Amino acid sequence: MTVRxxxxxxxxxxxxxxxxxxxxxxxxxRGLAAATACHGALGRVSAAHRGPERRCAQTxxxxxxxxxxxxxxxxLDAGAWRGRRLTDLGxxxxxxxxxxxxxxxxxxxxxxxxxxxxxxxAAWLDRLPDTxxxxxxxxxxxxxxxxxxxxxxxxxGAFWRVDVPPLSQTRLSLNDGRWRLRETGHPLDPVCxxxx
Numbered sequence: 001m002t003v004r005x006x007x008x009x010x011x012x013x014x015x016x017x018x019x020x021x022x023x024x025x026x027x028x029x030r031g032l033a034a035a036t037a038c039h040g041a042l043g044r045v046s047a048a049h050r051g052p053e054r055r056c057a058q059t060x061x062x063x064x065x066x067x068x069x070x071x072x073x074x075x076l077d078a079g080a081w082r083g084r085r086l087t088d089l090g091x092x093x094x095x096x097x098x099x100x101x102x103x104x105x106x107x108x109x110x111x112x113x114x115x116x117x118x119x120x121x122a123a124w125l126d127r128l129p130d131t132x133x134x135x136x137x138x139x140x141x142x143x144x145x146x147x148x149x150x151x152x153x154x155x156x157g158a159f160w161r162v163d164v165p166p167l168s169q170t171r172l173s174l175n176d177g178r179w180r181l182r183e184t185g186h187p188l189d190p191v192c193x194x195x196x
Contacts, residue, residue, distance in 0.1 A: 003130060003174035006042060007147060008138045008188060010051070010059040011035040012166040020085050021078040021109075022140075027058045034167050035062035038188045042136050049073060050138040059167070060138040063188075067138055072124040076142035079111025104156035114142075114159050121146035130174060144170050144184070151179040 011031030015022040027035065039062060048067035050056040051074050060067035081089060090097045096108035104114040121143050128135065141164035148154070148162050151172055163185055164170070171182040 002132055003128060004134045005125075005128070005172045005174070006045075006134075006136050007144045007170040007172070008042075008059065008063070008136065009141050009144055009164050009166055009168050009170075010053075010055040010138055011062070013055050015083070016166055018085065019087070020083055021081045022053075022055070022075060023082045024053050024055075026054045027062075031055075031166060032058060032062060035059045038062070038167065039064045041188055044134065045136045046133040048136045048138075051075060051140055051143070053140075056138045056140070063138070065136055065138065067136070070124070070137075072120055073137060073139040073143055075140040076114070076117050077111035079107065079109035081109040081111070101160060102157070104159060114146075115156050117142050118146040118149055118156055118159070122150045125150060125172075125179065128174070130177070147172065148181060148184055151181050 011027050011034050013022060013025045013031060014028050015025055017028060035058070042063060042065070045065070048060065048065040049070045050060045050067035052069040052071055053075060057069070086097065099106045100108055107113040125147060144164045145159050145162040148170065149156065149158055165185060167188050168185050169188050170184040173180050173182055
């Protein structure tokens, strides 16, 4: 009895292209075109979920997924840093940036600490049904990093060591109550995608 889960990182936005902390922005033209080109790439799924933000809704729609919004799949809350570039923040207040990047329990931006994102992601994974199914979820790089750490039982400090490009897929499976990482960071490609 296996649950197969594919996590899709939303397609690119202006914030992604300019290395800014995101707000609830839409996909940019290139991101929308890339997601539309992958329409149907995931094949048949038994359930689809998405983060509540516009970029997740647009990515799911472009992929042809009838995905229900789920607040647990929302992006890391960057608080006062929304819309700002990390490099600019680093030159203005390097101590805050360093604290955030090295201590998963800190949130100098007033938003959500990385440790909370990991806990939220684990809660979402734990509530998925354990009956045989194929589930897709369109979400954010932060959530996907957190899922990988949870599945591997890796320390929270490894959060920034997982690369999650736009419109990439991470595949997990649940069998006998244990999650396993099947692959991560691969581009979503209708030619190369398989059914499982």
